[in-house]
Amino acid sequence: MKNNTSRYLATPYIIWIVGFIVIPLLTIVYYGFTDRNNTFTLNNIAQILVWENYRPLYRAMILSAVCTAICFLLAFPLTMILRSLKVGRSSLIVFVFILPMWMNSLLRVLAWQTLLERKGVINGILTALHLPEQHLINTTAAVLIGMVYDFLPFMILPLFNALMKIDDNTINAAYDLGASYWQTLTKIILPLSVPGIVSGVTMVFVPALTTFAISNMLGGGKIYLIGNVIEQEFMQDSDWNEGSGLSLVLMIFVIVSMLIVNHFDDKSDMRKGGVI
């Protein structure tokens, strides 16, 4: 009885996901494989091999990989220290490090623009100290700082959750059996925090790879990433077919990189619980 009636409860949901997930995906695939006259072509996909498109993809891959690495290197010692403080998840000190995550991400990028601009805060301080002005905005470094700043909380939170799950007794047992600090770190703590690392890496790498807002606001159109290329195809050049083709390529890059990352953690279901 229950099975029969409850099945209908999913009907509105199924209609919704077909209408707003399946059909849009088919639409973008259709655009990606056709030209303006609706005839089949692989030209849009092949556009990625063109230097102007390949270069931004390459640059985005490098930048997002570096950004993910920096986030991890900053967040891991931090979460280890937080763990050693023996405070609960809801303590004030933990709250301090999670709070920026809930602030609108564009406003946080805006803050860095204010700091780095030619007539911005940092140059203002430098001038006041009679030091020469620096060229900070519209550089790769500026984009990288913005990315790290924007996505760091998304590395901290899952790492912290994973580290808090490790039993103190496990670590003490390693020490008692004669392991050094370094051995305990690499053989016990790191392997046990893999689920957290995996979800942190995905939550930082994917948005960093596909961003166009950060590179636009802090790179001033000079640091061109694949996200910027695609955004322009739709918002300025209006070549939807080429834009769709490049989007499909980007989608494949995201899927492949996530498969590689998830390979390290077969049993992980952290992503489901790692968001809050």
Added chain:
Amino acid sequence: MEKLKSALSNCYLSLIVLFMYAPIATLVVLSFNSGRSRAQWSGFTTDWYVAMWADETIMAALRNTVIIAFLSAFVATVLGTLAAIAINNMKPVSKNIIMSITNVPMLNADIVTGISLMLCFIAFRISLGFHTILMAHITFNLPYVILSVMPKVRQASKETYEAALDLGATPFQAFLTVVLPELMPGVTSGFMLAFTMSLDDFIITHFTRGAGIDTISTLVYSQVRKGISPTMYALSTVIFLTVFIVLMIGNYAPEWAKKRKRTV
């Protein structure tokens, strides 16, 4: 040695706090700066707050953001909760298919989700505007609701529901009085998660909004090209304070209540 270690730890924590909060603090300070310069302090003023309050574009963006977040979280919570109950009772094959589709917006890059929705709206001649942003937000909120509610559905007992039916309740009554209270923690956390996801979204909104409608995120983005007005700093300060207060209450109110009970 221990002392040195803890000094180093504290030093590291302070550096990260500085990195995280210095930019936000800068915005707060600049929102009270009477000059437009970002490099010079020219006196204290609250004029930018007054100007922000009077600025119809900012107020409209703020309204849109909150209304879309609330409506999209609400619709996603209703659709998602009902679906979670039904999916739990499905055969493994259909369950797997539906769950894979559910996860697509969460795993896919936002830019691809945004573009695919935009292409679809245009292909079906749906004009872009408030309603398309709302539909897009409901879509990317749904997986978060399902993933929050699903564990509670799995834990919930079927027996209590059947007992309610045996005692003469209609299925609807049984759902409201027996099933729903059991799922409520998952439903609320799903709603909250959806609400914050919607508040913070920029990329999907950017592609699915029409001309003439803004949320906070798209407004900030368009301001950046034109040159940032100090009213944006005032807005940032207001938003930061709101987030801070709401999270403090959400995090600590239950604990305070507990402590009070203990002391009484």
